[in-house]
Amino acid sequence: MARIVAGLGAPHSPGLPSTVAKNPAFVENGLYADLRRHIEEVKADVVLMFSNDHFNTFFLDNFPLFAVGVAAQTSGPNDQTPMPQYQIPVHEGLAAHIHRTGIQNGFDLSLTQEFTVDHAFAVPWHFIAPHGEVAMVPIFVNCFSNPLPQARRAHDLGRMIGSAIRTYPEDLRVAVFASGSFSLEIGGPQIPVNERSGVPDRKWVDRIVHLLRTHGINDLIEEATSDQMTRAGNAGGELLNWIAMLGVIGGQIPITLEPQSHGHAFGVWRWE
């Protein structure tokens, strides 16, 4: 049977690959290298990734709340992000099993079988598996277009996916990855002077980090209202990716959690 072997969280800042290409000493390159090392140490075969499309894979003509990518492969980035293009292997069997199990358990998941991904999936991939060292299972969460899914629902989605992984008959080792920020405004009224983006709510970032470190998931779910996430910026809903990841891995506390100055963090959850 498949096993869940680690949880990971990191940002998907689109400028990060080019920043690191110019300056390999940039601190977030080291933090991503740590994540990659953990994925290698737990011998993951698959990285199941919760992330959010930014109107590139999908658009508002048809924008899923939750979608599973079921295909042999995908590619990206599809949104002009300055970074290499990747062909990304997808674990089609596990993805299909998660989609089917979700429907059977009352989650009305969307299905996409021919798709490309934007920087939200491609930036983490660039740092953790650029040579296709693992296969991905992409789970799209709407973190970006109001109304957002509720935090409780995102956590329940994660719990369901955890059960689905554990009932998949192949002996796979699955690491679960959450991609996204805690507080970030891009292009909205909360941006700083002469900047395209900023961090509107640093207290909320501190609060999230505290709750993650102290078994505070239930408080986090209660406090992560749509209102609070919106106050944390128009990308503040990306916290939902982390909440879903925590639903998969259960009540663990991280072995490392490193908040950064730009409203996001790097985290690792391991138990073996």
Next chain:
Amino acid sequence: MSIYGVHKLCRSSLLDLAVREALKADPQGAMERFPLTEQEKRLLLAGEVGKLWEMGVSGFLLSYLTRWDLFGLTVPVYCDRMRAAKDWRYPDGWQGVTSGRESAH
């Protein structure tokens, strides 16, 4: 269809090179490719991003326009107008959180 057409124009400026070039060369003509209301056309031509945001247009998508200074939207102009937008969701301001308007990177 109101709002949706503005979102579609912004997205196309990123993903469709022909649209981007048309928006640079002839903004008024290029707008005819999209289902925009007369008010939306007027506000776009004037670069009134704060007012568009107040109507419900995504700031994330609007900010694409600054990548090519479309509709005269340089980053400083965009920021001034967007930061002046009135947030209908919180008429008393942002409560219980640090103020984003002063926060730096």
